[in-house]
Structure formats: C-alpha cells, structure tokens
Amino acid sequence: MSKVVAAGQQNKQFNLWSTCQDYYELTKPKVVLLLLLTALVGMCLASDTWISWQILIAGLTGIGFLSSAAAVVNHVVDRKIDSKMARTFNRPVAKGKVTPQKALIFAAVLTVVGYVILELWVNRLTAVLTLAGLLGYAVVYTMYLKRATPQNIVIGGLAGAIPPLLGWTAVTGEIHAHALLLVLIVFTWTPPHFWALAIHREKDYAKAQVPMLPVTHGIEFTKTSILLYTVLLCVVCLLPYLIGMTGLIYLIGSTLLNAGFLYYAWKLKFTATEQTAMQTFKFSIIHLMVLFVVLLVDHYVRF
Numbered sequence: 001m002s003k004v005v006a007a008g009q010q011n012k013q014f015n016l017w018s019t020c021q022d023y024y025e026l027t028k029p030k031v032v033l034l035l036l037l038t039a040l041v042g043m044c045l046a047s048d049t050w051i052s053w054q055i056l057i058a059g060l061t062g063i064g065f066l067s068s069a070a071a072v073v074n075h076v077v078d079r080k081i082d083s084k085m086a087r088t089f090n091r092p093v094a095k096g097k098v099t100p101q102k103a104l105i106f107a108a109v110l111t112v113v114g115y116v117i118l119e120l121w122v123n124r125l126t127a128v129l130t131l132a133g134l135l136g137y138a139v140v141y142t143m144y145l146k147r148a149t150p151q152n153i154v155i156g157g158l159a160g161a162i163p164p165l166l167g168w169t170a171v172t173g174e175i176h177a178h179a180l181l182l183v184l185i186v187f188t189w190t191p192p193h194f195w196a197l198a199i200h201r202e203k204d205y206a207k208a209q210v211p212m213l214p215v216t217h218g219i220e221f222t223k224t225s226i227l228l229y230t231v232l233l234c235v236v237c238l239l240p241y242l243i244g245m246t247g248l249i250y251l252i253g254s255t256l257l258n259a260g261f262l263y264y265a266w267k268l269k270f271t272a273t274e275q276t277a278m279q280t281f282k283f284s285i286i287h288l289m290v291l292f293v294v295l296l297v298d299h300y301v302r303f
Contacts, residue, residue, distance in 0.1 A: 022092040026075050026103060027068035027110075034289060035163045039063050041292045042167025042182055045245075045299050051171060058121035059170035063163060065114025066130045070159075072107035073138035076100045078146075085204040118170075126170045133162045150216040153198075157190035158183075164292075178245050182295075185240075186288065188233045192226040192265060193284035199223070199268075200277040223269040226280070230265035234258040237291070246295065247302045253294035261287050 039060060043051050075082070075093045082094035092098040098106075111134065118127035141156030149155070164182035169175060195213055198205060199222055202214040214222045237254045240246040264280040 019098075022097045023106060025092055026072045026098065026106065028071035028074075029068075031071065032064055032067045034285070035067050035160070036060055036064055037289060038182070038186060038292050039163035039167035039170075041296050042164035042179060043171050044167075044296055045178065045182070046168040046171040046176070054121055055170055058117050059126065059167065062114045062118035062122060062127070063130055063166050063170075065110045065117065066134045067163070069107040069110035069114065070134040070137045072103050072110065073134075074142045076103050076107070077138070077142045081208045081210060084208040085201065087201055087204060122170045123173045125173055125175075126166055129162065129169060130166050133159045133166070146210060148211070150211050150213045152211070153194045153213075154191050157187055157194075160190060161186035178240075181239055181243075181245065185233075185236055185291070188229065188236045189284065189288055192229040192233065192261070193281065193288070195222050195226050195229075196264075196268065196277050196280040196284060199226075200281065223272070227265045227269045230258075230262050234262060240295070246298050248298075249301060250294055250298035253298070254291055257287050257291050257294070 040056075043056065043059060075091055078088075079091075079093045079100065082088035082091050088094060093100060093103050111131075115127050115131055118130060136159030137156065141152065141159055145152040145156045161183045164186065165175065165179045168179035168182075198212040199214050199219055202212070202219060205212040206215045213225060237258055238251075241251045241254075260283060264276070264283050268276045268280050
C-alpha cells in the first residue's frame with residue numbers, strides 16, 4: 001500500500017513539474033532574456049552612476065513580466081498556426097497541454113503584476129510604454145500584421161525594439177534621443193534576423209498560410225532584402241560613435257560584429273547552402289547580444 005501511495009505522490013510531483021515547465025515555456029524565456037539584456041543596457045547608459053537596486057530589480061521584473069505576458073498571448077492567438085509548423089507544433093497551447101483560457105488567465109496575471117510593479121516602484125511613463133509594447137506585439141503584430149502583410153515583422157518589430165527605451169525611462173523618467181537610437185538599432189536588426197529564419201522555415205509558413213516575405217515574394221527577394229537591411233544596420237550601428245554617445249571600444253566591437261553579420265548576409269545571397277539561413281539567424285542573435293554587452297563595457301570603460 002505504501003508503494004502505491006509513494007508512486008501516486010511521485011506522479012503528482014512529476015505532473016506539477018511538467019505543468020510548471022509548460023507555463024515557463026509559454027513565456028518564451030530565451031526571447032525575454034534577450035529583451036531584458038537590452039533593457040538593462042538602456043538603464044546603464046541612462047546614468048553615469050550605478051543604478052539603484054530598486055529601479056534595477058523592479059524595472060527588469062516589471063518589463064520581464066509584461067514581455068512574458070505578450071509571449072503567452074502570442075501562443076494563444078497563434079495556436080492554430082503553431083500546430084501546422086514543425087518548429088512550433090509542440091508548444092504548450094498548440095499541443096493542448098495548456099488550455100487557451102488558462103494561458104490567458106496566466107497572461108492577465110503577469111500583465112497586472114508587471115504593470116503594478118512598474119507603476120509603484122519605477123514610474124508611470126515606463127509602465128505605460130511597457131504596456132503599449134505588450135499591446136503592440138500581442139494585438140497589432142500577432143492578431144493583425146502577421147496575417148495581413150509580408151512587412152509584418154518590419155512594422156511590428158517596433159514593439160520588440162522598445163526595451164532599451166524602457167530601461168532608459170525607468171532610470172530617468174524621460175525619453176531621450178540616445179534611447180531612441182538604441183531602439184533604432186534593434187528595429188533595424190529585426191528584419192534580417194527574422195527573415196533568415198523565415199527562409200529556413202518557408203515551407204512551414206506557406207503551409208500555415210502566413211504571408212512571410214519568402215512566401216509572398218520568394219526566397220531570392222528575401223535574401224536581397226536581408227543583405228540590404230544588414231548594410232543599413234551597419235550604418236545605424238555607427239551612429240552611437242559618430243554622435244559621441246560611445247567610444248572606441250564600441251566602435252571596434254560593433255564593426256567586427258557588423259562585418260560578421262554582413263558576411264553571413266552576403267553568403268546567404270550569393271553562396272548559400274541548406275544551412276546558411278539558419279546559421280545567419282543564429283549569428284544574428286549573437287550579434288545583438290554581444291553588441292549590447294559591448295555597449296555596456298564601453299560605457300564603464302571609456303577611452
């Protein structure tokens with residue numbers, strides 16, 4: 001009898017752990033962590049002194065909760081699309097492991113808690129802008145743009161580009177041109193990043209009837225667009241140094257990173273193999289992550 005009871009308890013523990021994993025996956029933690037890195041850099045660049053622990057912890061927590069809520073809504077809205085694609089068919093809502101109703105309740109809790117944290121312990125401007133970012137991604141992009149136009153990721157990319165601004169406003173309580181320049185970097189980075197993945201998954205998007213650029217305009221056109229956007233990104237990434245916002249460390253680091261991205265974009269256009277699109281996508285993530293780390297290092301070790 002005791003063995004049966006023990007087995008039942010183990011099964012309950014396993015089910016609880018599995019459920020927690022499903023809800024954790026709904027938040028797209030890897031994406032949110034990258035967003036929080038850009039928000040953290042925005043915080044640090046907004047001040048010449050160390051950031052207070054209250055602003056740092058409350059700001060990143062609130063931004064993280066609202067970003068996670070947007071990801072959960074994305075899972076719910078895109079569940080039918082996700083079920084048709086090899087990359088996403090096993091997501092919790094698409095697979096039926098979490099019901100849409102429970103996922104939306106989870107998103108609502110994350111939204112309310114995240115907004116209250118930002119409102120009470122950071123400032124209203126950051127709270128409102130973060131909520132606007134959630135609505136931009138979860139409603140404007142996911143519900144409308146993604147299904148309406150091949151320029152979905154260009155227009156909707158603004159929602160995913162605002163975390164550096166949120167970090168900046170969390171510290172200063174105001175919008176600054178330097179913060180908007182950080183947003184511009186992420187905004188320009190987003191299309192070549194996502195279109196590389198779209199090329200790799202073009203058949204999936206076609207099957208799900210999502211009008212991504214490779215589906216509507218062809219793979220070659222998309223490759224050209226990636227190359228041109230990467231050139232534009234290289235130019236935009238020079239601006240922080242040219243206006244005196246950053247120093248030599250950033251100039252060297254960003255130049256090397258941009259050269260790497262340009263190499264992959266060029267290879268994708270002219271000498272691509274079956275793996276080049278995915279390699280470009282993976283490098284783009286490294287590019288943005290390291291670029292913002294370089295911004296951080298440059299800020300504290302300026303010469």
